[in-house]
Amino acid sequence: MDVTLSVQRHNPDANPATWWQDYTVTVPDHATVLDALLAVRDEQDESLTVRCSCRSHICGSCVMRIDGRSALGCKTKVAEALRRGGAEGRVRVQPAGNMAVLKDLAVDLEGFFGKVRAVQPWLQPVGPEPEREYLVPNEAMLRVRDAMACILCGACVSACNSLEVDDRFLGPAALAKAWRFTEDPRDGHDRDRLEFLSSVPGGIWDCTHCFACVEVCPKDVKPMERIIELRRRAMDAGFTDNNGARHSQAFRDTIAHSGWLDETKVAVRSVRGPDELLDWVGVGARSFLRGKVPLRHKAIPGALRVTAIVSAAERTAAGSARGGAAAGAAPHGAPGHGPGSGGGSGA
DSSP states (O other), X not given: OEEEEEEEEEETTTEEEEEEEEEEEEOOTTOBHHHHHHHHHHHTOTTOOOOOSOSSSSSOTXXXXXXXXXXXXXXXXXXHHXXXXXXXXXXXXXXXXXXXXXXXXXXXXXXXXHHHHHTOOSOOOOSXXXXXXXXXXXXXXXXXXXXXXXXXXXXXXXXXXXXXXXXXXXXXXXXXXXXXXXXXXXXXXXXXXXXXXXXXXXXXXXXXXXXXXXXXXXXXXXXXXXXHHHHHHHHHTTOOOSHXXXXXXXXXXXXXXHSSOOHHHHHHHHSSSHXXXXXTHHHHHHHHHTTOSOXXXXXXXXXXXXXXXXXXXXXXXXXXXXXXXXXXXXXXXXXXOSTTOSSSXXX
């Protein structure tokens, strides 16, 4: 099978500009995009830089953008890329996004791993150490199993829209890793973790719910869903003195009250007070001029049915929480969970 790879090249030591270079290579029908790139490097252009190691979608080294989509080169078949949108037998390959390019398809991962380290991705148990290992109920580890599958490839970070406009955001990979440790019953510092993630600039409230990280994750970690769960945990723990938590509560309250979202009330109730509200006068004025701040909302037929849905959902959630607590299945962080509980000596 013949395929043309259009590779975005960059060598900052020699030329600050980027350029596109085409390579046509013959590969087997089962070849991956990484196979094709390595064939180009080995047979046509040894200056082409690409990072890889396991070639079995385990190490995560070969993350890149293939036809604009963040993916692992070793997991994406050439034939699949062509079917998905390759024009005239051509596949476009670019370095991962939201990270500085070192050369060609190799990006600087220091910032990525720095943010992962910032969430302290290691167990911090409290109390006396057990004589042997910490024993944990199987159900507790099943809950975090999907998040433990993360290989830190950075595909989610490459696709993250929030990071494109604010590089302070910790990012989906780091926050998914943070969730994994707040949910581990062996860890005794979940409140400290939640407080940090709620208050740090670029923490859990900077995610825009775009689902991009969920769509591109090669291990189905679902980082955005972990971030939403961290928000719930943080609010339940009382960390609500921040704009993100206030915005979330105001969003819920206006819909529960009338069945529709009142953007003006949400904006006013999301900030701490009048002084902070003044900082947003410019945004408010531009929104008003674009018709995004209606002075009166039109009646919406059936809107009150939405309030009934909200009430029913909250009653169901409250009943589930009571049932879980009665069965001893409260989430980690509730009384009785932590080292020494959950089955066995030293659990």
